[in-house]
Amino acid sequence: MSRNYEDDEEVEYEEEDFTPTIPARTAFRRFWPLTRGLRRWLILVWLCTVVAALAETEAILVFSDLTDNALQKGSLAAFWGPAVKWLGVAVLGAIVAYAGNSLAAWITERFVMRLREHVFDHVQQLPPHFFQRHRQGDLLSRLTSDVDAIETMVVSGLVGAASAAFSALFYAAAAFWLRWDLAAATFVLAPLFWLAARRFSGSIKDVSREGRVADGAITSVVEESLGNIVLTQAYDRRDAERRRLHEEATAWFRASVRSTRLNEAYEQLVAVIETVCVLAVIGIGAWEISTGRMTLGQLLAFAAFLGYLYPPVRGLAQLGLTVTAATAGAERLIEILDVEPSVTDPRHGTETGRPDGTVELRGVTFAYPGADTTALQNLSFTVNPGELVIVTGPSGAGKSTVSKLLLRFYDPDAGEVFLDGVPLRDFPLARLREYVTLLPQETLVLHDTVRANIACGRPGASDQAIEEAARAADAHDFIVRLPEGYDTRVDPNSARLSGGQLQRLAIARAILRDAPVLVLDEPTTGLDAMAARRVVKPLRRLMTGRTTIMITHDLNLAPDADRILVVDRGRIVETGRHEELLARGGAYARLHRSQNSAVMDTGELRMPLFVEQPAPQPVYAYEGYESYGAGQTPSYTYEAYQQYGHDGHDQYAYAQQAPAPVTTVPTTLPDGRPLFRDEEPWPGI
Numbered sequence: 001m002s003r004n005y006e007d008d009e010e011v012e013y014e015e016e017d018f019t020p021t022i023p024a025r026t027a028f029r030r031f032w033p034l035t036r037g038l039r040r041w042l043i044l045v046w047l048c049t050v051v052a053a054l055a056e057t058e059a060i061l062v063f064s065d066l067t068d069n070a071l072q073k074g075s076l077a078a079f080w081g082p083a084v085k086w087l088g089v090a091v092l093g094a095i096v097a098y099a100g101n102s103l104a105a106w107i108t109e110r111f112v113m114r115l116r117e118h119v120f121d122h123v124q125q126l127p128p129h130f131f132q133r134h135r136q137g138d139l140l141s142r143l144t145s146d147v148d149a150i151e152t153m154v155v156s157g158l159v160g161a162a163s164a165a166f167s168a169l170f171y172a173a174a175a176f177w178l179r180w181d182l183a184a185a186t187f188v189l190a191p192l193f194w195l196a197a198r199r200f201s202g203s204i205k206d207v208s209r210e211g212r213v214a215d216g217a218i219t220s221v222v223e224e225s226l227g228n229i230v231l232t233q234a235y236d237r238r239d240a241e242r243r244r245l246h247e248e249a250t251a252w253f254r255a256s257v258r259s260t261r262l263n264e265a266y267e268q269l270v271a272v273i274e275t276v277c278v279l280a281v282i283g284i285g286a287w288e289i290s291t292g293r294m295t296l297g298q299l300l301a302f303a304a305f306l307g308y309l310y311p312p313v314r315g316l317a318q319l320g321l322t323v324t325a326a327t328a329g330a331e332r333l334i335e336i337l338d339v340e341p342s343v344t345d346p347r348h349g350t351e352t353g354r355p356d357g358t359v360e361l362r363g364v365t366f367a368y369p370g371a372d373t374t375a376l377q378n379l380s381f382t383v384n385p386g387e388l389v390i391v392t393g394p395s396g397a398g399k400s401t402v403s404k405l406l407l408r409f410y411d412p413d414a415g416e417v418f419l420d421g422v423p424l425r426d427f428p429l430a431r432l433r434e435y436v437t438l439l440p441q442e443t444l445v446l447h448d449t450v451r452a453n454i455a456c457g458r459p460g461a462s463d464q465a466i467e468e469a470a471r472a473a474d475a476h477d478f479i480v481r482l483p484e485g486y487d488t489r490v491d492p493n494s495a496r497l498s499g500g501q502l503q504r505l506a507i508a509r510a511i512l513r514d515a516p517v518l519v520l521d522e523p524t525t526g527l528d529a530m531a532a533r534r535v536v537k538p539l540r541r542l543m544t545g546r547t548t549i550m551i552t553h554d555l556n557l558a559p560d561a562d563r564i565l566v567v568d569r570g571r572i573v574e575t576g577r578h579e580e581l582l583a584r585g586g587a588y589a590r591l592h593r594s595q596n597s598a599v600m601d602t603g604e605l606r607m608p609l610f611v612e613q614p615a616p617q618p619v620y621a622y623e624g625y626e627s628y629g630a631g632q633t634p635s636y637t638y639e640a641y642q643q644y645g646h647d648g649h650d651q652y653a654y655a656q657q658a659p660a661p662v663t664t665v666p667t668t669l670p671d672g673r674p675l676f677r678d679e680e681p682w683p684g685i
């Protein structure tokens with residue numbers, strides 16, 4: 001997750017969240033390359049800044065001239081010349097400042113766009129476990145507000161620093177030219193600004209970091225809570241969710257108030273320092289005027305210079321603080337940018353043309369990054385073109401991991417995965433994912449029209465091809481019944497489509513993609529029996545003529561499979577055809593039997609589905625006694641079933657009922673195995 005920074009740039013790692021603490025210089029250098037192509041415009045902005053500063057300097061000098069020649073002497077004739085000059089300079093300054101600021105905004109927004117796309121592009125290549133380990137809300141906040149922070153550091157910071165530095169330089173030069181002694185007195189006090197900024201910078205960076213983390217946490221809580229709204233409402237978790245938000249919001253509140261307090265304290269301190277400087281100048285000026293070495297016009301012009309000089313000097317110091325605060329955002333982005341994608345495109349990818357679809361795993365061992373145990377252990381199997389192989393086994397056995405390796409979300413730690421004899425890592429990634437299509441467990445829907453959702457299988461597909469794919473997936477009929485047919489918009493939380501319909505959309509997408517190899521991850525999980533049955537036919541159509549690896553607990557399609565691989569703890573423990581494996585009476589047979597007797601395969605919830613059918617409820621019943629006397633117990637029960645006779649009167653049929661059965665909790669399954677036990681998840685292996 002981290003990266004080596006140069007020795008002179010000390011990088012500390014915070015214990016809590018491992019976000020590296022990075023000096024502003026390093027962060028700046030890291031993002032500076034993204035200004036490529038914008039730099040010449042930056043130079044133009046600087047030039048504008050220089051001209052604008054020069055114009056302002058000239059204006060102040062004209063002001064001094066006006067004071068001494070027009071105001072003090074009361075001469076209107078001496079007014080016109082300098083006035084026209086001042087106006088000219090002001091108009092020039094305004095035009096240049098407008099051009100410079102507009103250009104600066106253009107550069108800034110370009111940079112932000114570029115940076116956001118760069119980070120987004122990087123994030124999209126990251127492996128699945130990255131997203132499991134990072135909260136989505138936090139990632140969102142990094143991609144939005146933290147990106148803006150970098151802009152403050154790299155572009156605005158740079159333009160602002162240059163502009164402030166040039167302005168300060170010109171005003172300082174003009175001040176020295178006017179009265180070097182007064183200027184020197186002023187500059188003696190200038191380091192006070194720098195000291196003040198330095199005093200505050202550490203605290204401001206800390207508080208900015210806290211603010212950014214809290215910002216990410218708030219977005220996460222809101223995002224998670226809205227994503228889980230059904231759970232929140234069904235279990236009345238509103239208070240708990242509110243508390244969660246309150247906790248994060250309190251952290252944000254504290255950071256934000258502290259940040260304002262620090263900035264405000266800094267501002268006020270600087271205002272006091274400025275007053276000290278102005279008083280020093282006025283004091284020296286009064287003494288100089290009293291000795292006749294200075295005119296009032298000169299003093300006023302000098303004071304005006306100070307008015308102009310302080311903002312850029314203060315701006316420079318303030319900029320230091322802004323950049324420091326922005327570094328906190330940079331750290332959070334750099335943390336993401338330093339995460340390497342788990343797989344990369346080969347330098348010289350192999351171009352094989354459309355493969356036949358022979359898939360081979362040879363001695364594959366794999367552990368998820370950071371995991372203690374291996375998910376797959378020396379796994380080997382081959383699937384020939386057009387074959388259907390089912391991979392089954394208990395939960396956590398490593399089945400989905402196989403699919404992740406087949407799509408090359410990860411590379412194996414040992415061994416190799418081949419497609420038509422070529423290692424997957426030799427295929428360009430885009431090509432590989434064109435050849436191997438995944439139908440994942442959760443149906444993935446784009447926030448777009450039904451047509452676009454199918455077409456994303458093959459961008460540019462004709463409407464006719466899309467419709468054919470939808471027909472083959474048995475989706476056409478329900479699509480045309482939607483309000484706007486193929487142009488109906490759907491989204492991931494769409495209530496418009498049922499689980500089975502969404503799955504058929506996904507099948508249509510896969511049919512359109514027309515890849516030689518298919519990986520189906522639990523294609524019927526989450527669907528009820530009817531919906532599952534409805535996707536079987538389209539699934540069969542999809543699988544025809546393609547190498548299919550189906551990962552599933554549902555063994556209804558097992559008799560169709562050319563081979564079944566039973567996986568447990570990352571190893572293949574049984575392999576063969578359905579009948580062979582059933583006849584062998586091993587792990588698969590047990591799995592199959594447990595499924596057919598509707599027993600969960602985890603062993604933890606081995607509850608039989610057979611339950612005693614309750615007797616039909618009588619409308620009313622009364623107990624009858626052979627003889628009616630005190631202390632006697634009923635010997636049988638009459639139940640009266642209400643029937644309606646032809647004449648409209650109730651008729652009652654009486655039946656003698658056997659004594660109520662004694663209810664006992666079963667301790668064994670129908671096949672004699674114990675119902676409750678302490679054991680490994682699945683007994684078959």
Ligand SMILES: Nc1ncnc2c1ncn2[C@@H]1O[C@H](COP(=O)(O)OP(=O)(O)OP(=O)(O)O)[C@@H](O)[C@H]1O
Binds near residue numbers: 129371374396401402
């Ligand atoms: N991102 C991850 N990081 C670390 N370990 C993981 C990760 N994903 C899965 N595992 C572990 O790898 C093992 C295999 O997981 P996998 O998802 O392949 O199982 P599975 O057989 O598909 O299970 P299920 O049938 O429940 O989907 C499990 O022990 C799981 O805990």
